[in-house]
Amino acid sequence: MNVLTIQGLSKAFGGQKIIDNLNMTVPEGSVFGFIGQNGAGKTTTMKMVLGLLRPNQGEIIVCNEPVHFGQTKTNQYIGYLPDVPEFYDYMTPIRYLALCGEIIGLSKAETYQRGEELLSLVGLGNVKKTIGGFSRGMKQRLGIAQALLTRPKLLICDEPTSALDPVGRKEILDILRKISSTTTVLFSTHILSDVERICDHAALLNQGKIVVGGTLSEIKALHGHESLLLEFPTDDALHTFKSQEAIQPLLDTAEANGKEIILHSQEMEKVQHTVFHVLAETALCPIKIEIMEPSLESLFLEVIK
Amino acid sequence: MNGYAAFLKKELTENMKNYRFLILFAVFLIFGLASPFLAKFMPEILSAVAADMQMGSAPVALDAWEQFYKNISGVGFSAFIILFGSCMSSEYSKGTLVLLVTKGLPRRAVIFAKYTVAAILMTACYWAGFIATYCYTAYLWPGTMLSHVFTAAFYLWLIGFLYLSILLLGCVIFKQTFTSILFTGGIVAVISLLGIVDPLARFNPFLLTSKNVDLISGAASVSEFLMPTVISIAITIIGLWFATILFDGKQL
Known part of the structure; x- marks a missing residue:
C-alpha cells in the first residue's frame, strides 16, 4: 500500500x-x-x-x-x-x-x-x-x-x-x-x-x-554503472596498457586522468577478466586497482546535467 | 473544541509570561486612579504654579468621569492595540502556527482563542480601571449621587470589543505588527470622522466613546445609545467573521 x-x-x-x-x-x-x-x-x-x-x-x-x-x-x-x-x-x-x-x-x-x-x-x-x-x-x-x-x-x-x-x-x-x-x-x-x-x-x-x-538499488542499477580505476606508476605504463588490443573496446567510455584511467561498464566482471589478462601478459603493475561503486552523487550530477 | 481550549490556555499563559497583561493592567489601574486625582487636584496644582490664574467652579465628581473617559478611550485602548498588535505577527514570523495547524488545530480556533483572550484581558483591565475611578471618586466627593455611571462605562467597554475585532482583522491581513496597528488606527479614525457627519452620527459607534459623560450628566439619554450599540456589535461580529475567512486562506 x-x-x-x-x-x-x-x-x-x-x-x-x-x-x-x-x-x-x-x-x-x-x-x-x-x-x-x-x-x-x-x-x-x-x-x-x-x-x-x-x-x-x-x-x-x-x-x-x-x-x-x-x-x-x-x-x-x-x-x-x-x-x-x-x-x-x-x-x-x-x-x-x-x-x-x-x-x-x-x-x-x-x-x-x-x-x-x-x-x-x-x-x-x-x-x-x-x-x-x-x-x-x-x-x-x-x-x-x-x-x-x-x-x-x-x-x-x-x-x-x-x-x-x-x-x-x-x-x-x-x-x-x-x-x-x-x-x-x-x-x-x-x-x-x-x-x-x-x-x-x-x-x-x-x-x-x-x-x-x-x-x-533499483536506482543505482538503472542509472548507474560500475567503474574500475587503475593507477599506474608512470605515464609510459599507462600508455602501454592503453595500446593493448584487448583494451581498445573499453577506451570509448574511459576517462584518463594523469596516470589514472577509469573504465566504465555494465559488465564489470568481464572487464576485470580482460584487464587482469592484459596486465599478466604485459607484466604491468598498477599501483592501485579499485572498483568504484555507483554513488548517488555521480547519478545526481549525471541526471541534473 | 479541543484545539480552541488548548490554544486558549496557551494564549492566557503567553500573555502572563510576556508581561502583556501585567503592563496593561497597570496602565488601566494607574489611569483609573489618576482620573479622579487629576480632576480634583489639577486646579489646585495649576493655581499654585500660576498664582494669578482664574479658576472656574470647584471640581465635581463628573470631572473625574470626564477624565476617565478621555484617558481610557485614548491612552488605555491605544496601549491595548499597540501591545496586542504583535499577537499574530510573531506567530507568522517564527512559523510557530505551522506545527499546530498541521496537527489538526482548526484555523478558526486560533482566531477565536486569540480574540477571547484579548477580550478577557481587556475586560479585566477595563473594569479594574473603572472600579479604581469609582472608588476614588466616591472617596474624594463623598455623598455625590450620579446616575448611569455603570451604563456609561458599559458602552465604552463594548467599543473595546469592536477595536479588538478590527485589530485582529488587521493582524490577519498584514504580516507586520506596525501595519496591523496602522490599519486599526485608520479604521478607528474613519469611524470617528464619520461621527461628525450629521445623519450618520446618530448610528455611529463612535457615539459610545464620546457621549458617556453626557449620559452621566443627563445631557444624553440611554435610547441614543441603542442604535450605535447594535451597529458596534454587528461590526465586531463581521470583523471577526472576515478575520476567520481570510485566515483560512492565509499562507502560514
Whole structure:
C-alpha cells in the first residue's frame, strides 16, 4: 500500500513553474529520500501535501484520502517536521508536547506518558529548561518528538539534517532509522550521503519533475554503472596498457586522468577478466586497482546535467 | 473544541509570561486612579504654579468621569492595540502556527482563542480601571449621587470589543505588527470622522466613546445609545467573521 500518492501535481509562483506535473508514490514502511537541489521545490511539494499551499493542478492522496488546501483532516496521519521548527520559547519541552496533545485530543495521562517516552527517544528526557535556551539540534529533536506524538503513519521531515553539525546529523539520522520500523519516513535533503545511509527508497526532483525514482538499488542499477580505476606508476605504463588490443573496446567510455584511467561498464566482471589478462601478459603493475561503486552523487550530477 | 481550549490556555499563559497583561493592567489601574486625582487636584496644582490664574467652579465628581473617559478611550485602548498588535505577527514570523495547524488545530480556533483572550484581558483591565475611578471618586466627593455611571462605562467597554475585532482583522491581513496597528488606527479614525457627519452620527459607534459623560450628566439619554450599540456589535461580529475567512486562506 502507498501512504502517499501524488499525481500530476503542478504549482507556479508568479508565472514561474516550481512543480511541473510531478508524480510520486511513497510505499508504506519505507524510508523515502526526497532529493533535490536548493530551490528545486521540495518544501513546496511537502507544504502541498500538508495542505498549507494550494496546488495549481493535480491530486495528493494520503492514506487513501485526498488532501484539500486549508483542511487538516489528512494531517491526522502525518507528522511534520519543518526545516527550522519553531516553538514557544517560554515553554518547556514537555509543556509543548502537552499543548500538542491537547490539540490532538489525547488524554492528559496519555500525553504525559507518550511525551516522556518520545523525549527520551530523541534524547531530551532530562531537559527541564525552556525552549528559548535550546540549540538548533535540540529544537530539531524536539521537532521529531512533536511530530511523532500523534503516532503518524507518515513522518514528513523537511531537510532535517541540513543545518546541523556532523554529530547532530548523525543523531537525527539514528532517530529516523530507529522510528522507521513503526512509521513511514519521507525526508527531503540535498545531502546524498544521508540518503545512502538510511533510505531504502528515493526520488530525485529536478526542474519540478521526478527524474529518477524507486528503491535505492533499483536506482543505482538503472542509472548507474560500475567503474574500475587503475593507477599506474608512470605515464609510459599507462600508455602501454592503453595500446593493448584487448583494451581498445573499453577506451570509448574511459576517462584518463594523469596516470589514472577509469573504465566504465555494465559488465564489470568481464572487464576485470580482460584487464587482469592484459596486465599478466604485459607484466604491468598498477599501483592501485579499485572498483568504484555507483554513488548517488555521480547519478545526481549525471541526471541534473 | 479541543484545539480552541488548548490554544486558549496557551494564549492566557503567553500573555502572563510576556508581561502583556501585567503592563496593561497597570496602565488601566494607574489611569483609573489618576482620573479622579487629576480632576480634583489639577486646579489646585495649576493655581499654585500660576498664582494669578482664574479658576472656574470647584471640581465635581463628573470631572473625574470626564477624565476617565478621555484617558481610557485614548491612552488605555491605544496601549491595548499597540501591545496586542504583535499577537499574530510573531506567530507568522517564527512559523510557530505551522506545527499546530498541521496537527489538526482548526484555523478558526486560533482566531477565536486569540480574540477571547484579548477580550478577557481587556475586560479585566477595563473594569479594574473603572472600579479604581469609582472608588476614588466616591472617596474624594463623598455623598455625590450620579446616575448611569455603570451604563456609561458599559458602552465604552463594548467599543473595546469592536477595536479588538478590527485589530485582529488587521493582524490577519498584514504580516507586520506596525501595519496591523496602522490599519486599526485608520479604521478607528474613519469611524470617528464619520461621527461628525450629521445623519450618520446618530448610528455611529463612535457615539459610545464620546457621549458617556453626557449620559452621566443627563445631557444624553440611554435610547441614543441603542442604535450605535447594535451597529458596534454587528461590526465586531463581521470583523471577526472576515478575520476567520481570510485566515483560512492565509499562507502560514
